[in-house]
Amino acid sequence: MTGARIVAVDARDPRALTRHTGGPLDFEARLRGRSITGAARRGKFLWLPLDADSTDGENLSDVPEAILVHLGMSGQMLLRADGASIERHERIRLSIEHADHGPLDVVFADQRTFGSLAIDPLVPTADGEAAGWGTPDPLLPSQVSHIGRDPLDPAFRDRAFVQALSRKDSAIKRVLLDQTLASGIGNIYADEALWAARIHPETPARTLSSRAARRLLTEVRAVLNRALAEGGTSFDAQYVNVNGQAGYFAHSLRAYGRTGQPCERCGRPIVRASFMNRSSHFCPRCQRVPPPRP
DNA sequence: TATTTTACCTGAGGGC
DNA sequence: TGCCCTCAGGTAAAAT
Numbered sequence: 462m463t464g465a466r467i468v469a470v471d472a473r474d475p476r477a478l479t480r481h482t483g484g485p486l487d488f489e490a491r492l493r494g495r496s497i498t499g500a501a502r503r504g505k506f507l508w509l510p511l512d513a514d515s516t517d518g519e520n521l522s523d524v525p526e527a528i529l530v531h532l533g534m535s536g537q538m539l540l541r542a543d544g545a546s547i548e549r550h551e552r553i554r555l556s557i558e559h560a561d562h563g564p565l566d567v568v569f570a571d572q573r574t575f576g577s578l579a580i581d582p583l584v585p586t587a588d589g590e591a592a593g594w595g596t597p598d599p600l601l602p603s604q605v606s607h608i609g610r611d612p613l614d615p616a617f618r619d620r621a622f623v624q625a626l627s628r629k630d631s632a633i634k635r636v637l638l639d640q641t642l643a644s645g646i647g648n649i650y651a652d653e654a655l656w657a658a659r660i661h662p663e664t665p666a667r668t669l670s671s672r673a674a675r676r677l678l679t680e681v682r683a684v685l686n687r688a689l690a691e692g693g694t695s696f697d698a699q700y701v702n703v704n705g706q707a708g709y710f711a712h713s714l715r716a717y718g719r720t721g722q723p724c725e726r727c728g729r730p731i732v733r734a735s736f737m738n739r740s741s742h743f744c745p746r747c748q749r750v751p752p753p754r755p
Numbered sequence: 756t757a758t759t760t761t762a763c764c765t766g767a768g769g770g771c
Numbered sequence: 772t773g774c775c776c777t778c779a780g781g782t783a784a785a786a787t
Contacts, residue, residue, distance in 0.1 A: 476764085505781070534780045535765080550765085573764050575781060631758070640782080648780065696779090697767085738761080739780060 462509065462540075462557060462567065466496045469556035477552030477569060480529060480604060481579035491580055492528070492555070503593030503614070504644025506531055506605045510583065510596070525583040529602045533575025535699040539568040553578055572699060579604065590616035611645035612682050623674045626666045633669065634662035634741060637681070646681060649694055649717045652742045654681040656716035662734075662741045664751040687713060716742040 470492045472478060472485035481488050496512040508527040530538060539548060543556065543564035553569040569578055581602040586592050592601035593614065610617045622643055629636050636642060637651040646654070655662050657680035660673065669677070692708030693700060696718075701707055711718075715725050720733040724744035734741045 479763090531781080533764090533782080571764095572766070573780080575764065635759090638781085737759085739778090 462497050462559070462565075463499050464496065464561075465557040465559040465565070467492050467494065467555055468558050468564075469493065471554040471556075472552075473554075474552040474574075476574045477571060477577050478579065480531065480577045480581075483580075488553075488578070488580060497528070497557070499596055501527075501593050501596035501601075503601060503605055504608050504611045504640055505647070506602070506608060506644075508581070508602050508605070510598075510600075511580075525600060526580055527583055527602050529579040529581040529604055530569070531576050533571060533573060533577070535573040536569065536571040536576025537699070537701060537705075538703055539570060539701075539705060540703045541566045541568055581605075588616065608640050609642050609644050611685075612643055612678060613645070613685055617643070619675065619678060622678060623671055626669055626674045627671070629666035631666055632663045633660060633666045633677070634736065636666045638737075643681075645685060648739050649714070650681070650684050650688065652717040653684045653715060655748065656743060657684065659747050661748040661750055662736065662743055668751065716744065718742065 470489040472488050475485050478485060478488055483491075491514065495514060498510045498512055500509055501507065507530045509530070510525065510527045513523070514526070530536075532538070541548075543566055545566055545568075548568050548570040550570045550572045551568055552571050552574070555567040557565050557567060559565060569576070581604050583600040584603050584606055586599040586601055587606075589599050591597050592599055593610070625642055626633070626636060634651050634655060637646050637654070638648065652662070654677060658673070658677040660669070660677055688694060688708070688710040691710040691713060692702060692706070694710040694714070695701065695707035696711055698707070716731055719731040719742060721730050723729065724731055724747060727744065727746045729744055729746040731742055732745050734743070
């Protein structure tokens with residue numbers, strides 16, 4: 462998409478614009494004629510920086526902007542042929558013209574509508590480093606400014622993360638799911654990393670030793686890297702890449718979704734526990750229940 | 756202020 | 772066959 466010009470926009474479902482202030486007509490009008498200059502990501506947020514708005518006339522401002530995207534849990538960004546038929550759960554379509562690839566359609570489809578798009582101004586990063594994966598610019602969407610760097614980001618600071626854990630009373634899994642401290646970790650990869658690090662999900666974060674916290678961080682990175690290499694975790698048709706292809710990491714899971722199946726380390730059945738209106742999966746032998754709070 | 760809970764949403768699958 | 776219930780899960784507003 463980099464270098465492509467947006468020739469038409471169809472924002473058919475306003476629920477896909479909950480992050481956008483201005484509504485569908487504003488979204489369409491402000492994108493028409495603009496060009497996409499790149500693609501970047503931090504954690505679960507991604508954005509497509511835009512060129513200056515030359516159609517804005519007297520209101521021409523120098524504030525850089527981007528198309529902000531969050532897939533929620535079932536959102537998809539699909540690259541389709543120009544004029545391709547309407548997707549199931551299609552919410553928004555961008556018709557683009559690319560110098561090398563010709564006309565294409567970019568479709569945002571989303572069954573559960575937790576995902577959404579927005580036009581968002583870019584603001585400087587707090588540390589002055591590149592905003593995320595895919596961009597050298599220290600600029601990120603305003604709605605992403607509170608999101609922490611993900612552990613695969615070269616500018617992620619391990620020491621600060623470990624120190625933050627030592628100040629948190631909450632259960633370690635809750636902290637892993639908090640995107641402000643470290644981003645990109647959801648329910649699946651939290652369970653996988655905790656299993657690998659042999660840490661019980663209810664362990665209070667501050668009770669982890671510095672060594673254990675670093676081990677956990679190492680396992681988080683290992684899980685994320687393996688999942689990326691395998692194209693992510695697909696349980697059904699919702700989790701696909703831009704060409705609609707499923708990832709294979711579901712076959713590599715060792716804790717998540719393996720309730721009752723033997724732990725690959727010790728053979729004890731994996732346990733499922735209710736946690737924050739979702740599920741935690743862990744090995745009751747390898748991941749010891751933390752001692753009672755003092 | 757810090758932490759925890761809840762609302763948002765659709766479709767698949769199970770029980771009856 | 773069809774109805775009702777549960778579950779999946781990221782984010783941010785609301786509640787504690």
